[in-house]
Amino acid sequence: MPDISLQRKHRLGLKRAREVAWQWAEQAEQKFGMECTVGEGDREDTVYFTRSGVAGTLRVSADSFDIDAKLGLLLGAFQQKIEAEIEKNLDMLLAAEGPRGRAVAPNKAPAKAADKAHKKASKKA
Numbered sequence: 001m002p003d004i005s006l007q008r009k010h011r012l013g014l015k016r017a018r019e020v021a022w023q024w025a026e027q028a029e030q031k032f033g034m035e036c037t038v039g040e041g042d043r044e045d046t047v048y049f050t051r052s053g054v055a056g057t058l059r060v061s062a063d064s065f066d067i068d069a070k071l072g073l074l075l076g077a078f079q080q081k082i083e084a085e086i087e088k089n090l091d092m093l094l095a096a097e098g099p100r101g102r103a104v105a106p107n108k109a110p111a112k113a114a115d116k117a118h119k120k121a122s123k124k125a
Helices: 013-032 079-095 109-124
Strands: 003-009 035-039 044-051 054-061 064-071
Touching: 003 079, 013 035, 013 044, 013 054, 013 064, 013 079, 064 079
Parallel strands: none
Antiparallel strands: 003 064, 035 044, 044 054, 054 064
């Protein structure tokens, strides 16, 4: 079974991170028909999500979001697309928190910065 594993660091603290995780769970339920349940802990919460062909968890702590999912055989063919959609949704929620909560995948940050620099240089020319 194909796996999806994502991590995003943040500086929200546990209280605000919980709120973002609940928003993510609501979106997953509405947009993808997921069934989500939340297990609250003292230092970490876990959102369990499932639907036909997908099962996983979103672990939320004071400084990170960790998503692990297992895809069934049929959805495994769409692993990259599903992973990209999960990343996009989580990153949008974190971006809405402003610079303090913003999280960026380390492997994507340089490309975006270089892209912006290139666009600025092109406009000046």
